[in-house]
Amino acid sequence: MKDSLTHRFMLFTTFVVVSIMLIHFTWDYRTQRAQATLEMHEKAQVITKQLIATREVIAKNQDRINYDSQGNFEFKHLNPAAIGMQIGDIFGQLTNYSIKQTRIDYRASCNAPDAFEAQGLLRFGQEPHLAEIWGEDVVGGERVFRYMVPLHMKEECLSCHGQPIGDIDITGHFKEGYKAEDLGGAISLIMPMDIFLQGMKVDVYRHLSFSLLLIGVIVISMYLLVTRLVTRSLGELKIATAQVGQGNFDIDLNCIKAQGEIKELAQHIQEMANQLKDLYQNLEAKVEKRTHQLELANEDLRIKQDELEAANIKLNEINTYKSEFLAIMSHELRTPLTSVMAFTDLLLQELPKDFIQERQNLNYIKANSQNLLKLINNILDLAKIEAGRLELKLEYVDMADVLGAIDSVVAPLAKKKGIVWEINLAPEVSLLRADPEKLRRVIENLAGNAIKFTPSGGRVEIQMTNAPRENWIIIRVIDTGIGIPPEEQEEIFERFTQVDSSNSRKYGGTGLGLALAKELVTLHKGELWVESEINKGSTFVVYLPKDPDKVD
Template sequence: MIKLKNSLTMKFMLGTAAIMTVMMTVNLLWSLSQYKRQAEAEMKEKAMVITQQLIATRAFIAAKQDAINCDAIGNYEFKHLNPAAVGKGIGDIFNQYSGYRLKQTRLQPRDPANAPDNYETEMLAQLALDRDLPELWGYDQLGGVRVFRYMVPLYYDPSCMPCHGKPAGASDIAGFPKEGRSPGDFAGAISVVVPMTAFEANINANIVTQVSFILLMILASIGGIYLMMEHIVVVPIKELTGRVLELGEGNWAAALNEESTYDEMRYLASAFNSMADRLQQLYNELEGKVAERTRLLYEANRKLIEQGRELREMNARLCETDRLKSEFLAVMSHELRTPLTAIIAFAEIMLAEGQALNELQREYLEDIFESAHQLLGQINDILDMSKMEAGLIRLNCQPVDIPQLLESITRITASLIARKNLGFTVGIAPDVPLISADYEKLSHILRNLISNAIKFTPAGGEISVVVEMITSGCDTPKLQVLVKDTGIGISPSDQTVIFETFRQADAACRREYAGSGLGLAIARNLVELHGGEIWVESSPDEGSIFGFTIPASIGGDEYGGGKNSCC
């Protein structure tokens, strides 16, 4: 028996109820919003009519002051029925019978009863600042009751001048000092307070009605859906479930009655009956196929075992070949360095002491000296790279003075820089301290980067070295070195490979500029050995910036990263 909480009927009922609840709730919220807007418009209209009636009454009283204050024979007698007094009297009577609160007020009232409350004070200030405001309204709480507040401004006209005009301080006919106002000045406002008790009661009644209707609709829909789902879906599904269980027990003759169902279920019954027939056919063929698949699987497994054994043997041979290659490179590089060192030494002696050499002989000797140096540098690079690949390189960290190190490298490269007439500058930030690093390997990194800049910068170009500390955005202070040049630049595609072993930019560069392609690879490995990183920023014909960072040690505290770093 299908559990009710997991049944299809329950899911449809809950889904429909959720959809209807959401739709009805949205409709309720929209209706309430419309009702609130309509009620606000009505309250605003009522308040506006009340204020306009009071304004009209004040205007009429102001226009009839002569008739009010003169007796039948023309003698003048002030009756104390000026617009302010009449407005206050009308407001008091109106408030008593209507439940509203109508008041004429201003910031400096003559009658304390007309003094503004806090809300009216704020609204008076706004009306006084902006003469384009024809009205102001809003909501407030008075004595725990929510109310609607409405105010319209009042301005002095010529009929007001006898009581409020100039000269300021002089007594008017009622005995109050005049304020010295002029026609058009802001005079105050008429304030109307409308209780919202009835409005809120109507809203609550509307909410109760709407919620009751929503609940009734949901219950009716759930009941209808339950009856339809039981008759149309659940009963055929239960029958299908029974036939499936019979089919699972091996009764291939199990079938559904296609005539007692609706179209969709009839199609399902037909498909189920076809499936049962097909399953019987497949079952009859299954035994032979299982045996065949088992044989093929056994054969494939045997082949995989054989291939795994061959791969292990091949991997062992490759590891041995790589080890022999590294040993061969190390031995050959070492053996080649001895005769090359002798060649360099003899060429240097002959150049230093050979006063009898003619110009051509000296040129040849200089070529031998320079070529031997280049070859020795390439052999050293190959030897260093083979040691790095074999994991034989270790750091010997010690305090390194960066300015002193750069000064030493500058002396070494001075002749090359002078020969190409290059501009060369070194900028070292004043906060760069002694750092903990391998002096020789850090020197190797800088020599490689500066030598590359010299090699690929045409005559008359500029090279600069910038050294600074980076401390923001990271816990570990880092030394950053930038080597900038105005050379030929590097294309974006070549920037992804120049730090790889035996890789240069392109074929044209390899033909024009000699080199083994190991300098940048060695520099990258040495930087990473210090726990740092190296990068390049360049565009063709716009020069290049090679930069690297390594963790620095400051004040005896050590920093760094990597298993071979100086930490």
């Protein structure tokens, strides 16, 4: 119940109303307190001014008071100070106020200043233009309003308080030596604040009672209004939506007594329930229809799957036949080619050197037989790789030996074509674990291609260094040849593919060398790629681990 909408709404409303009432109450209390203080201040001003006026009248009429009609002087003890003391006594008896004349060097003990008055006299002495001092204080355990005004010496006062200092005046006291306008004391008024505070309390209680009544009326009215217009309707909507959630769509929300947005919400829920009812009634038929369609689709999928499996089996058989055919043909062709090459060597040895044309023909036969044998070996290796029968014979290889063997084959070709040929091997990468023959074939194939596609006067270089990755090496075959277009740099590693079909006629070749090189590098768990620009040259990069068995 504490989390209900009504509870939260009423709690918020009560908080807002109470906050506003507290602000108004605080502001009203301070206003009344300020008004009461202002009234006491004005009243104190009137009382003290009346006493000051009385003193001035007495001071100005001293001669009339002390001289009789024959001109005889007789001091009547009705000077301003004495009259002020008498007025203070009578005023205190008639009221609960206290008024007196006070100064630091007082003559009568009843005029002795208390702490508040002494502080006031000190301020009047330090601040000559200060006209009054007032404030609240506690006297005898009672809250009072204190008010003081300064008394300055008039000409009439100097006869008793003036020069010379120490002479006896007519009252029998020593003169103080004051001059006109000197501070001669102050009038101090004490006014009880009970009557003012009591009036404030009555007003406060009246306002508080009215505020509490107003809060109660507002809260009860808001509660009834919210309950009737909001929460009751929402409760009915909650019950209806719960029934819909349980599958009961036969609800009627048109009878809900609601207005505005809640009425619109009820209409939307009613429409939703009607739509859900229609959907539910048609759901079984739709599910049956979709199930039948799914069964047909699954049957079609199964048929397609069977066809695909049959096609895969047939394709595997074709690949097997192709691999076996290529392996058999390659193997069967190697024997007669070897014989042809052997007989060619024998004829070259026995043929006299002056048979120049015949020896050129035999060398041509030998060179083409060697090229054909390389092609057959490449085809045989690719067939073994496809069949998964080509294995690496790993051993620790001195790359200086491998590159030396490559140099003995490629260097004459470069020299014959007028190409600068260089090999740069970093000493720290001379040893690695690999299949030396297959690695030699990879590098020799890349170097041979570089020589083939680099014109006379060009440059071909083999670089071998450590890779940034630990325990890996990089072999680069760099040439200044014709280059490879960006769109063909991936295709050249496919079988029977060259940079341009015209190149197969111009430069020769079958397009198997790079495909085999990539396969052999992959067997070593490495990578092979090319970086090239047209008419600027190419760099074939071989990225190899120093030990393939340690690569995950």
